[in-house]
Amino acid sequence: MEPTPGQWSPVPKMGEKIVDNEKQLISVELWFPDSSKNCKGFNPIVYPDLKLKYKIQTEPINEGASILVTVKMDEPLPSQWDGKIGFNLELFPGYFFGKYYLADGKPGAFPRDPILKDSSVDSPLVKCTEFVLEPGTANRIAIKSLTKDIELYDGRITHNNGWFILRTIIDSSNPEEAVKWVITPHIDPSDSENMYKPVIKVSQVGYHPAQKKQVIIETAKDHELNGKLQLQRIEKESVIIIEDNINPEYWGRFLRYNYYTWDFTNIRNEGLYRFVYFDKDKNISSNIFLIDNEIFSEYIWQPTVEYFLPIQMCHMRVNENYRVWHGRCHMDDAVMAPVNHNHFDGYVQSESTLTRFESGSRVPGLNKGGWHDAGDFDLRIESQSETVYKLSLAYELFRPQIDVTTIDQKSQTVEIHIPDGKNDILQQIEHGLLSIVGAYESMGRLYRGIICRDLRQYVLLGDPVNMTDNIPGEDDRWVFTENNYRHELGTAQALAAAYRVMKNFNPVLADKCLKISAELFERDTSGITTEKLNTAAELYLSTQNENYKKILFENREKLVENIFAHTLVIGRITYKFGDDFKIEVENAVKKLYNNVTKLQRETPFGVPYKPYIWGAGWGIQAFGVSQLFLHLYFPDAFESDYLLNSLNFILGVHPGKNNASFVSGIGVNSLTTAYGFNRADWSYIPGGIGSGTALIRPDLPELKIWPYLWQQTEYVLGGGTVDYILLSLGADKILNNK
Structure with missing residues (x-):
């Protein structure tokens, strides 16, 4: 419906793909609007008042040398839409920069940077009947329109993450052949x-x-x-x-x-x-x-703590020598979100705020702590709590010593490369807790998330200090609330673990963590769930309270039957419940190990690889961390080989021709063009971890050098970051017998 559609533009709903082998036809039916996305659901899209149904069909012609593409409309377009709807083919820009094309024989080049041809952003760069990509090369592709002209657009004019687009306007006078293209690739099997x-x-x-x-x-x-x-x-x-x-x-x-x-x-x-x-x-x-014996000791996980986590810190100014990574941002946080509101990034506020604060009123205590989530700058409770939790486990298990950063919570300033005499991991845990605890004390509950209110803010590239003016007013971010037992118990689990590492570092904050954790646990009415048992385990380890021990002991069958869901806690509580329970758990771990080895032998990389939308790196890291904990506490039943495969996968041993490490700046070749808040600079944040190689259906692994493919190179908080730290520290401990 647009020459250069963006992320929130209307997209069609795709029906079943039909393959007719006898006639050598492939066709698929599509229609507007998509009722599952029209002003509802996750990432809601606003569709215009238009119902449109059509079919795209491909078939081989010219003895198989070409492909005929036909768009067939069910009925003519309404007159007011005539000339406004087209068939688009998007071309990946990173491949074509500086390369030539021919438009009806006239040469042109794809620009590296978008250039506005005239005063209208909707004007095509060229119009032609036949468009030839990379003429004179083995990669030549000719596209000829048998209906209306082909138009070339540069989608980056209107969207930083846009692609080059070839577009032909629908011929509404002939619905059965609304668009007809002949695509002829150059094919030379001897080349x-x-x-x-x-x-x-x-x-x-x-x-x-x-x-x-x-x-x-x-x-x-x-x-x-x-x-x-x-x-x-x-x-x-x-x-x-x-x-x-x-x-x-x-x-x-x-x-x-x-x-x-x-x-x-x-x-x-x-x-x-x-x-x-x-x-x-x-x-x-x-x-x-x-x-090298020190391969997992030096300059492996450290950049994630020295660079990535500090740079992602919200409500702080982050300096690195002469460079300011970002200013002291979001000091005007936050205002209660509107009720009955479906936010464009998946946040939903119910008919109540669930607090004493009305919609539009200011909620104090939210302008401190927390980490930005990738390039979106929002604070999601699950990513905040998981980062706190796994950093706490990393410190408790391995006691990593690192002090290379000054973190001053009074002035809300970070100085990278300047030690301050305090352990950086403990300071990062403290920073996450300031956000979680501050919100709970203010609202009497957790937040769902804190996020900007409009799309112009959301798509901001660059310094997040420019998102709001840092003065309470009309541009302030919204805070959302929810009833979600998984998020609440997951946070309670994190707070209970954080108590143990914080009690000597910040005892006042530690006591608050334990109190809130216990309250969330008692308030939960979801029954004996996986989350409930994991939280009970962390609370028991922190308090030795017999009530938590009783809950665990009475539900020991559930722990054993679903042991993979409890891998982060089972080893630390097993030896507190007697020999019989220990034997049950060890037998379950042995059985699980056999299942895990079968699963990981399905690929040559020794890890399960079945990505859906994002690359599989984060899931493989989490899988490896579960194995790490089982190996640490049950070394005779669970070997270490496969967890080390997870680390190898992240560090470059994965499918496809791009062997880059998913950890920016780590390894000979790594993701140095990544989806961070500085992605418009074609840059990266050291120590940030992308999800990595995605799978284009059905079987093409892809890891492109392009800063806007969030499906491949987006940074995230939570397990996507801290699982890598845990795996690196674990590998060092196991291999060096530390």
């Missing part, structure tokens, strides 16, 4: 230059001498690995061949590729290494990697 090259996969960081190590080679499905593989050691002035004529074992087919593996666990000498595959006349090298 070896454009065939998929083997990809050698090793960690972008490296390995500990004692850990299981495996190189993985990914090839096209019709490519047999018959070349020569070498393992080389890199010395000062020479390269030493450690293993020659390696014959990797065929693992099998996964996604659209063949995979081969070779185990090099026996290589234990510290140093720099690389693999080289000699394929005919061409050499394909892996990244250089390190084998």
